[in-house]
Every structure is written in C-alpha cells, then in structure tokens.
C-alpha cells in the first residue's frame with residue numbers, strides 16, 4: 001500500500017531514533033533539558049526571532065500564540081479556510097474567547113487591503129478590536145500553496161501601519177522556504193509569532209514550537225502548563241527535531257519534485273489535476289468531472305493499493321508526498337491512481 005494521505009504519516013528514521021535515544025535530557029518544566037534548550041536556540045536563529053517554546057503539537061503552538069496575543073472578544077483575521085479557524089476544534093473561541101473573521105483568499109493568500117477593510121484597530125463600543133492577522137504558510141486547504149514573498153511583504157507593511165501583529169501558522173513553513181529557495185527567516189522575521197511543526201514533512205513522531213518576540217511569549221510557558229503541554233524529559237523529542245533540522249530540511253525539495261512528478265503523470269493520463277498548482281508536496285484532484293463521489297473514489301484507490309484522503313473542498317481528494325516515498329513509489333502511485341479512477 002502506498003500511503004499518500006498526509007505527511008503526518010512520516011516515521012522516524014534510524015538516524016533520528018538514534019538521536020532520540022542518545023539525547024541528553026532533564027526536566028524541561030524546570031528548564032533543565034539541554035536538548036530542548038539547544039533546539040529553542042536553533043529555532044530563534046533559524047527564524048530570526050528572540051524566543052522559542054517547545055510544545056507537543058502545532059495546534060498547541062497556534063493556540064498559545066492566540067492566548068498570548070488576543071484578549072477575550074478581540075478578533076483574529078485570516079484566510080477563511082485556515083487550519084486554526086476550521087480544524088482546531090474551535091480553540092480560538094473556546095480558549096481565548098476570540099472572534100475569528102475569515103477572508104476570501106486566493107490560494108490561501110489575502111491582501112493587506114482586505115485586512116484594512118475589516119480591521120477595527122481603535123476601541124469601539126460596538127465592534128471587536130482586531131488583535132492579530134493570521135498567515136498560514138504553506139496553506140493546507142488550498143493544497144500546500146506558498147505565500148509569494150511580495151504578497152507577504154505587502155501584508156507585513158499594512159499590518160505594521162495598522163499596528164497589528166502577524167502570526168504565521170508555519171506547520172509547513174520549511175516547505176514554503178524550500179519552495180521559494182529562501183532562508184526560513186526571510187519569511188518569518190517580521191512576524192510577531194510563528195508556529196512550526198516537526199511531525200509533518202520533517203519526519204519526527206511529535207513536537208512543535210512557538211517562536212516569537214520574547215515580550216509576547218512571556219506568558220507562553222505558563223499557558224503551556226495550563227494546557228497540559230509542559231513535558232518532562234522532552235529532550236527525547238527535541239533530539240528528533242534537532243536531527244530533522246540538520247538532515248531533513250534541504251530534502252523537502254525532493255518531496256516537492258515527487259508531487260510535481262505525480263501531478264504530471266496524472267494530468268498526462270487525462271485526470272483532472274492541475275500541475276501548475278503544485279507548489280510543494282500536495283496534489284489535489286477534483287473528482288467533479290469524473291462523476292465519482294469521494295467515498296467511492298477513495299475506496300477504489302484503496303483497493304488498487306494507494307491511499308488518498310479528503311481535501312477541504314467536497315469534490316476534491318488529496319495526495320501528499322513525504323520522505324517515506326521513493327521515486328518508484330511515486331510512479332506506482334500514479335499508475336494505481338489512473339487505474340482506480342479510470343477503469344473502476
């Protein structure tokens with residue numbers, strides 16, 4: 001079976017497991033885990049920020065970012081299909097009491113003018129005060145799309161002018177940096193906070209971090225404690241993350257190449273895939289023109305030995321490439337997909 005459902009399916013390699021079992025550890029709640037401290041240091045350098053907090057998941061990093069920056073009744077503005085708005089179980093409302101305002105985006109990207117149109121930056125007796133702009137990069141629901149640097153710079157400029165903080169949900173930030181061929185800091189240094197994740201394309205079993213300005217992150221460890229996310233000998237996981245930063249960052253470009261190959265083979269075979277939209281490791285296939293519903297398509301794919309998953313749009317299925325796939329897997333996945341969807 002070739003599993004293309006998600007890059008969260010990545011398994012730790014032997015090298016990573018070795019790094020985990022040999023990591024120096026201590027009580028991270030007391031700030032005595034040297035591997036976590038070293039990882040946090042790596043991250044501030046890599047992202048051009050001042051402070052970092054290791055957390056179990058990217059969802060927790062996003063929620064702590066909200067709790068650090070958004071008071072009850074304040075507003076977060078972001079693209080309407082953002083993971084934080086749609087797939088974090090209502091966390092911004094439940095935990096922070098935040099109002100979320102979803103903007104219509106194009107490939108996950110929105111403009112400073114759209115923010116300017118809705119942002120309420122002065123106190124008003126009627127309208128929620130806007131506290132945060134959310135950028136998801138890469139953008140999951142649109143198929144791993146990357147914010148072009150010009151669009152991002154424009155948003156930073158407008159937010160700076162409006163006095164608004166920007167949070168980057170960078171669960172796949174390193175894919176964005178690889179696709180743009182820029183250092184990650186080029187994307188993140190003007191953000192106030194950034195969430196990054198190690199358990200997707202980077203191949204770790206768990207772990208994420210919230211990185212940002214130290215004054216903004218001052219309450220972050222206390223909030224992490226409140227959410228039950230303070231670990232003890234977390235160096236076992238931080239060791240995996242440090243290994244991933246050393247060994248698995250530059251190879252993300254291979255996953256992107258594999259996704260382009262897959263999309264190209266499927267498009268050549270006449271399937272409704274647009275290779276021009278493949279910017280990172282996601283391939284979207286719209287079933288509408290095939291007259292197949294999603295459950296039938298996914299079941300047929302499974303019976304041909306390849307797993308795709310639901311995408312955000314109701315007629316679209318998704319394949320995600322990652323370090324567990326070889327070139328041969330990609331070619332086999334393409335032929336199995338063509339067979340499953342064209343011959344039934």
Ligand SMILES: Cc1ncc(COP(=O)(O)O)c(C=O)c1O
Pocket residue numbers: 057058059060062083084136138139140169171172197199208
């Ligand atoms: C854009 C984005 N943000 C955050 C997350 C949350 O990651 P986790 O499931 O590790 O909490 C995901 C997970 O897929 C994601 O795609």
